Amino acid sequence: MNTNNNVYTVIYTTVIVVLVAALLAFVSQSLKAKQEANEKADTISQMLTAAGYATKADLEKLGNTAVLAKYDEEIDEAFVIDLNGKKLRELEGNDVYSPKQLKRQNYNIKGGPNKTGEPEIPVFIFKNGRTVVPIYGAGLWGPIWGYISFNPDHATMGGAYFDHESETAGLGAKIKDDPSFQAEFVGEKAHFADANVIEIVKGGAPKDAQGKSVVDNKIDAITGATMTSNGLDAAIDTWLAAYAKYFLGLTKCECEED
Numbered sequence: 228m229n230t231n232n233n234v235y236t237v238i239y240t241t242v243i244v245v246l247v248a249a250l251l252a253f254v255s256q257s258l259k260a261k262q263e264a265n266e267k268a269d270t271i272s273q274m275l276t277a278a279g280y281a282t283k284a285d286l287e288k289l290g291n292t293a294v295l296a297k298y299d300e301e302i303d304e305a306f307v308i309d310l311n312g313k314k315l316r317e318l319e320g321n322d323v324y325s326p327k328q329l330k331r332q333n334y335n336i337k338g339g340p341n342k343t344g345e346p347e348i349p350v351f352i353f354k355n356g357r358t359v360v361p362i363y364g365a366g367l368w369g370p371i372w373g374y375i376s377f378n379p380d381h382a383t384m385g386g387a388y389f390d391h392e393s394e395t396a397g398l399g400a401k402i403k404d405d406p407s408f409q410a411e412f413v414g415e416k417a418h419f420a421d422a423n424v425i426e427i428v429k430g431g432a433p434k435d436a437q438g439k440s441v442v443d444n445k446i447d448a449i450t451g452a453t454m455t456s457n458g459l460d461a462a463i464d465t466w467l468a469a470y471a472k473y474f475l476g477l478t479k480c481e482c483e484e485d
Contacts, residue, residue: 264291270323271298276388277374278357282406283388295321304352310336312473315347324349326372326390329363336469348469357385360470364462367454369393371402371462375412381477382419387412389459399455408449416443417467419475424467427460429453 268291275297276283286294298321305318324332332348334341351359357376364371373389387409389402401408417424427446448456 266325267291267321267323268294270325271295271321273388273390274298274323274351274359274374275301277376277386278351278353278355278359279376279386280353280355301353301355302351303354305349307347307349308470308473309348310346310469310472312470312476318349323351324361326363326370329361329372330370333363333465336465346469348466350470350473360466362389362459362462362466364458364465366391366394366402366458367399367452368395371455371459373402373459375463375467377417377474381474382416384412384415384417391455394455395452398449399452401449401452402455402459405449411446415446417474418444419467419471422468423464424471425460425463427456427463 272283272286272294275281275286275294278301280286280297280301286297289297302321305322307315307318309315331343332346335344335346336348349361353359353376356379358381359374359376361374362372369392371389371391371394373387375387376385377383378385389409391400391403394400394402412425415425421444423444425444425446427448429448429450448460
């Protein structure tokens with residue numbers, strides 16, 4: 228065959244492309260199970276961190292198998308609800324919502340052309356009495372997500388952990404990298420009956436003469452990361468509003484029992 232003509236060039240190029248595509252597909256498929264296991268363990272680590280069991284760094288040191296075992300040991304109940312707070316189904320084993328699943332539910336909560344169905348959002352109740360729920364939204368450069376835990380009063384936050392895809396290092400990335408920012412959520416209250424369930428604002432809550440916050444649902448925004456802070460604020464409000472009827476229903480039931 229004449230290697231200098233166009234037919235040879237086309238055939239050669241086609242064969243190389245097909246071989247490379249096949250190789251990439253094989254590698255991707257081979258690594259898929261491991262990638263999914265890593266993603267699940269990372270998601271569970273974030274939830275356990277928000278629930279107050281350990282720091283994210285300490286959980287990562289344990290390895291995937293130990294993290295999954297810790298979750299199985301500490302989870303009391305996991306299920307999916309609708310926007311009315313009605314339980315739809317149980318989540319079996321260590322079935323947890325990945326960021327991709329949260330993205331889909333974010334579309335469903337907001338409605339619009341990307342909606343794929345009615346919202347089905349997860350609730351995770353741990354044996355230490357804390358209830359963990361996810362949040363998802365848009366940061367400056369990409370998606371942001373995370374988990375917030377609530378104490379048995381169903382209003383006061385016990386912890387939080389946030390993650391991102393591509394926020395600016397040293398600025399927006401602090402939602403993940405700065406433990407002091409996440410610690411600000413501890414002890415604050417979610418105002419489920421209000422439009423702004425939680426507010427992330429510059430300066431945080433106003434202080435009284437003794438230096439104590441006079442409002443219990445305001446978090447100090449990250450300096451120099453206004454867009455990321457605003458995105459996280461919007462994500463938290465959107466998702467916690469979706470959980471409002473569930474948490475308010477729990478509070479009402481407890482008041483009636485008292």
